[in-house]
Amino acid sequence: MAFEGLADRLQETMKKLTGKGKVSEQDVKEMTREVRLALLEADVNFKVVKDFVKRVKERAIGQEVMESLTPGQQVIKVVKEELTDLMGGEQSKIAVSDRSPTVIMMVGLQGAGKTTTTGKLANLLRKKHNRKPLLVAADIYRPAAINQLETIGRQLDIPVFAMGTDANPVDIANQAIAKAKEDHHDYVIIDTAGRLHVDENLMDELQQIKTNVKPDEVFLVVDAMTGQDAVNVAESFDEQLDISGVVLTKLDGDTRGGAALSIKAVTNKPIKFAGMGEKLDELEQFHPERMASRILG
Ligand code: GDP
DSSP states (O other): OTTHHHHHHHHHHHHTTTTOSOOOHHHHHHHHHHHHHHHHHTTOOHHHHHHHHHHHHHHHTTOOOOTTSOHHHHHHHHHHHHHHHHTTSSOOOOOOOSSSSEEEEEEEOTTSSHHHHHHHHHHHHHHHHOOOEEEEEEOOSOHHHHHHHHHHHHHHTOOEEOOTTTSOHHHHHHHHHHHHHHTTOSEEEEEEOOOSSOOHHHHHHHHHHHHHHOOSEEEEEEEGGGTHHHHHHHHHHHHHHOOSEEEEEOTTSOOOSHHHHHHHHHHOOOEEEEEOSSSTTOEEEOOHHHHHHHHHO
């Protein structure tokens, strides 16, 4: 399970504060030292940890104690609020365009889970929000990617728009949108090409699609298991493409959680969804507060 080590350590640290009638500056310092180590061990970005600990310290030292809480509980509350904030605070919503269809562009490196997530997102929009999505296969470099999306479409009984590998991705996207209007689809989700590494050709192509299609959302799919790499990938995609949100996949694995805890702080873009397994119904909206509660117990 994700975050196990971090959760254990933070809960252990917080336990020392529970029920404390008085929390000294020394207690706060000891607590933040342990929180700092736990976060670093969970592979959270160094600078993110530093800022986090500074904020907790500032707020926890010398704060007024609310009548309903013991000082110990109050400090724990500060840690929880800051952890929630770190992951994005409020849970963010998915865009709905004034003009149907709403267009979502999925981007990411190969193997991150982009194609699977494209299917999962369509499934979630249909199931939870009663929407009628159209999937678009715009990865023209790998015939296998088109087949994979078509297989997913069949499994979900959601149509897939494809034009093979000879067409240009911008044309594919534009024709897919025209088709969506004709067939009254209210969401179009475009699965774009991925590469093994961030490279200029990939970014050029994605920028072209973005400029021409003007999507309502650009979701970057990153693999939580890759830790700091996921954060670096998010940073470069955001610089080049100005993404609107992140989908963190493989949170069901034993990731240490560093990516989940650093991405918002580093890119200032929210994590919108979390992939929790290989199955097509294993995508959840990302709730920062719930995640913080899970980590702190
Ligand atoms: P793409 O190259 O980015 O399109 O990646 P794929 O969609 O082909 O996914 C790569 C692998 O990751 C596949 O085996 C997926 O089943 C798996 N995968 C995707 N999302 C998740 C997830 O949330 N959890 C787990 N455990 N596996 C996932």
